[in-house]
Amino acid sequence: MKPIDQPEVLSTPEPAGSRAPFSDFLGTFKDSLKNVFRMREDMEQLSSTRGLPPYVLREIMATVPLSAFIPVEHGGRGGKLDEGIALLEAASYESLSLSLIFGINWALFIQPLTKYGQVSTQRAVFKDFMQKQKMGGLMITEPDYGSDALHMQTCWTKQGENCHITGTKHWAGLTGWADYWLLTARHSSPDKGLGRDIDFFICDANAAGQRIVVEEKFKNLGLYMIPYGRNQIDVLIPESHRLVAQTTGIKMMLDLLHRSRMQFPGMAMGFLTRILDEATAHCRQRKVGDRNLLGYDQVQARLAKIQSAVTICAAMCVSSSERAGLENNLAGQGLEANAIKTCVTDLMQEAAQSLLQLVGAKGYKLDHFAGRALVDSRPFQIFEGSNDILYAQISESLLKQMKMAKEKNLFGYLSGLDLTERSSPRLKKDLDFELDPAMSQRKLVELGLLVSRILVMNMVINLGDRGFDTRLIASCLTNLQQEISRGLTSYSFANRSEVIDLEDSHPGWRDFCHPTSNRTPST
CATH class of the missing domain: 2.40.110.10 (Butyryl-CoA Dehydrogenase, subunit A, domain 2)
Structure with missing residues (x-):
């Protein structure tokens, strides 16, 4: 029996795209996306209607995009990390939803089946993926x-x-x-x-x-x-x-989820680049007073932050493509995986907020890219682990490692950790203090956010060493240092505020509009 509401797709008995050079394969895939999302007159309505029209999926899947994720022995391109991330990037530039569809298939189905599945099942399932463009989820x-x-x-x-x-x-x-x-x-x-x-x-x-x-x-x-x-x-x-x-099923699940989180930058990369392109184009065209928006300092600040987000995401893509392969067991890499997922999804939402602010009222339309970007990127901070929970887990993992190393000083530990050994010296003055292992949950969250930014700063520095544009690296590091500085201020501030248990109801403000001499002032 066919699953409910399954869109019809064309069968491709001989997936020639899986044998073409990757640059040609990716180019064909991008062309199909442009034709679907930019050339068709009715596609603007797609953002405000649910589901995916059959002809849209048919045209996209005709390029056999999932072959990029499938092993060579089963007819695919081999599941190379850099190729898979590049495919997610291409999809997310046109549609974050479409990129998530591919991300679900890759990280939450194809990769686990490839690494842990029995051969007979792999053979049957991947044949369906390659020849009938079937899909999987978790x-x-x-x-x-x-x-x-x-x-x-x-x-x-x-x-x-x-x-x-x-x-x-x-x-x-x-x-x-x-x-x-x-x-x-x-x-x-x-x-x-x-x-x-x-x-x-x-x-x-x-x-x-x-x-x-x-x-x-x-x-x-x-x-x-x-x-x-x-x-x-x-x-x-x-x-x-x-x-x-x-080993155990729980460790298998951690390996699966950590790998998925480390591949989030693939979905974020095209999305953030699109936001930067849209924001820059709008600010060039939009005039306020005697100049366009690019001439305003606050606009420059927002654009620079979006540009930094793109640079950070690029650094994450490089790192994940080299560290998240199936040959590596990522069950114990929670600190790195959680830092990547939380940071990049925060960047996605912040960039979408900035784009909407720059575009103004028209961006609040359901069928405008800015409004769509805001709502579509928000759940990324929730699914596969709420960011608040993951930030706390980052801190808990760090404190556990520091205890095992018998190190209490934050800089002392981070400077010897391979994930932060290059970024922490830039922050030595600010990080040179001892952590309280009994900190509150809210402080665990604040510390986790701080550590995630220090970790991605390390990736940006490594990207710069490989010849990435030095101007973009410098601007990105400046923005990261500013965010880390804010994070340190928040972490050091003693805040134990709690919800006040009001037995009746909240005090009405109108009772205080006309103060009288016999009223006792609040303390």
């Missing part, structure tokens, strides 16, 4: 267990040669669209109940006994192209479709 999140994934209630039991999986999942990107799903569940037994570890299974939504029922389609605020919803799972999956963990 289901982890549950209605009552969002960020608390380790306590998910979806369970599985063995039934002969199959695994019976039952539960409820929601907010899985491509709900009702994907042909294949990577499902997460905990083993259940009558005597022990739910096990502590997590298992992964490949579900073929078109196969008998494996159909996932979409109970509700969500009206998501942004990313209109991508369907989300609540899914009821009651499926029988062959044992051969279970992923094989190298």
Whole structure:
């Protein structure tokens, strides 16, 4: 049975694009995107309507873009990190939603299947991806267990040669669209109940006994192209479709998620470049008074920050393409992965806010790029780990490492860490203090943000050494130092404010409009 609302796509029996030089392959892909998103007269309405018209997906998928992520032995281009990131960049310049569709397929389905899947399953699934342009996604999140994934209630039991999986999942990107799903569940037994570890299974939504029922389609605020919803799972999956963990399922999940977070810059790169291009073009054309917007200092400050975000993202892309390969186990690389994900998604939202501010009222239209960029980039700070939680985890990881190294001084530790050894000396005067290991949660979040910026500064310095434009590097480092300085001020400020528990209601302001002599002033 075909999944709900699955757009029809053309079959491509011989994916010639997978054999072409990558520059030609990418050029063909970009041409198809330009034709779809710029040449068609009706595409402006796409941003304000839900879903993706079949002809749009058909034209894009005809270039076999997912072949960039698939191993050579299964007919793909090999899944090279730099090529995959470049493809996400090209897609996100035209559409952040489309780039996320590819990112979901790559990081949350194809890569886990490539690294942990059984060969017979890889062969069948990747054949469908290459010849029929099928898609896959990942289901982890549950209605009552969002960020608390380790306590998910979806369970599985063995039934002969199959695994019976039952539960409820929601907010899985491509709900009702994907042909294949990577499902997460905990083993259940009558005597022990739910096990502590997590298992992964490949579900073929078109196969008998494996159909996932979409109970509700969500009206998501942004990313209109991508369907989300609540899914009821009651499926029988062959044992051969279970992923094989190298150690534990939890470490496999961390390896998967950390790799995905390190590939976020691919989706951000084209998006940020587009924002910079749109903002610069608008400021050149828009006149206020006797000059265009480029002549105003505050406008220059905003544009410089957007430009710095593009440079930072470029540095992240270079770093991730060299460090996030499948040959590396990233389960223990939470500090780096979380720093990349949080920083780049903050940059995406900040850049979108600046673009909307520069464009003004017309940018607030639903079908204007500035307004779309603002709403579409916001969930990136939430999914795959809320940034507040990840910032706290960065600090917790750092404090744990410092304790093991018997080092209390922040500069003393960061100066010897390979991720920050080049950026920390520039900040020695500010970082030369001891951390309190018993700091509050809010301070963990503030410290995590600070450390993430120091880490990406290290990447920018490394990018400069490779010959990247020295003017862009210098401007970027200046902006980063300013942000780190603000972060240090916030971290050092003692703020223990809490919500005041008001028994009745909040005081009404009108009672204080006409002060009387017998009123006691508030303290």
